[in-house]
Amino acid sequence: MSERSEDMSEREPAHVPVLLDRVLALLGPALSDRPAVAVDATLGLGGHAEALLEAHPQLTLVGLDRDPVALARSRYRLARYQERIHLVHAVYDRMPEVLDELGVVGVDGVLFDLGVSSMQLDVAERGFAYAQDAPLDMRMDQSSGITAEDVVNTYPVAELARVLREYGEERFALRIARSIERARQVAPLRSTAALAELVRDAIPAATRRRGGHPAKRTFQALRIEVNAELDAVRSAVPAALTELTVGGRIVVLSYQSLEDRIVKQAFAELATDRTPPDLPVPLPDSGPQLRLLSRGSEPATEGEVASNPRAASVRLRAAERIRIAS
Structure with a gap:
């Protein structure tokens, strides 16, 4: 839409x-x-x-x-x-x-x-856009349901990798999931900017140069999961x-x-x-x-x-x- x-x-x-x-x-x-x-x-x-x-x-x-x-x-x-x-x-x-x-x-x-x-994309606080810093929400209906913050901080690595692979068609799903796991052991991930930077760093440098923003597929996958x-x-x-x-x-x-x-x-x-x-x-x-x-x-x-x-x-x-x- x-x-x-x-x-x-x-x-x-x-x-x-x-x-x-x-x-x-x-x-x-x-x-x-x-x-x-x-x-x-x-x-x-x-x-x-x-x-x-x-x-x-x-x-x-x-x-x-x-x-x-x-x-x-x-x-x-x-x-x-x-x-x-x-x-x-x-x-x-x-x-x-x-x-x-x-x-x-x-x-x-x-x-x-x-x-x-x-x-939803243009309102930064909804958390859909990787280009703007905002809370990791991504709910289309903010009155109910889990948030993207819940997903990245609570899903086991294997389940998180599955979401990224199936819903984002992300080649580096397991690498990204493991990077998220390491980061959340230090402190919960709460912002879109922090997640976008983490995903960028997890993807090989040669791959970052093509195909748009490195976090695009991860954000798509999380949005699909959050909203079923x-x-x-x-x-x-x-x-x-x-x-x-x-x-x-x-x-x-x-x-x-x-x-x-x-x-x-x-x-x-x-x-x-x-x-x-x-x-x-x-x-x-x-x-x-x-x-x-x-x-x-x-x-x-x-x-x-x-x-x-x-x-x-x-x-x-x-x-x-x-x-x-x-």
Whole structure:
């Protein structure tokens, strides 16, 4: 989720969300010219939601976000649409439960803009950014859950290395975990700057010169662990697909390969013809339930990346529901 933070009292528009025009074009056919329901599963600062509500006057939008601060800002931003919105404090894997509570049966559009939001990155005290010194927090919802400080100071070396290796795809996971262990025996690690410096020193000098900031993968891994992001994506995307009506569309923006792989697999599961290969014609009940709307994963254009560097890593996948399993 990549939008620049704005104060709730400011009336200047926020930075345009990532791939806004593409998202609108993909969801538009499912939402246009009729009463429709869409879910923005990662509401953030409400940029995508605002554009969808403006483009589709008959649209009702359900917005979810685990971050109470983001939810409050979106509520302010979308106040003029208050009769057409339902904003809920929830992680996106609770979508079926939220829709059930609202009495919504089937939706016409779903949007996921995964990862950490610009607001969370830009507020130093949230602890997401290795370029700014702050407490090691990294919780998207600061009202509950473990912090990154808890992880680095309490996880056994082997478990810490696993987190860094699996969630950060960090080649030097064990070296970094052992360096953290040595440091925390002297004093607990409490700041992002201290951790970033420790990671930098743990990685071989030749490797530091390429691939961006040496702590990038470690910070990604800790954020994913703290917020259980991949577990949420694994359950949320298939659940969202079951909520789509025929003709309904889903768009997912991912920012790292682990998320994108989960989305790809979930789409492929329903986009595959299950007719036995020895039969001459497809069986109606075995045909695909989804039609893929994107060829593989789509990146941002060069122009978008130039105007918004946080779009550099985005990958988009989209699909349309064409059949409901009997």
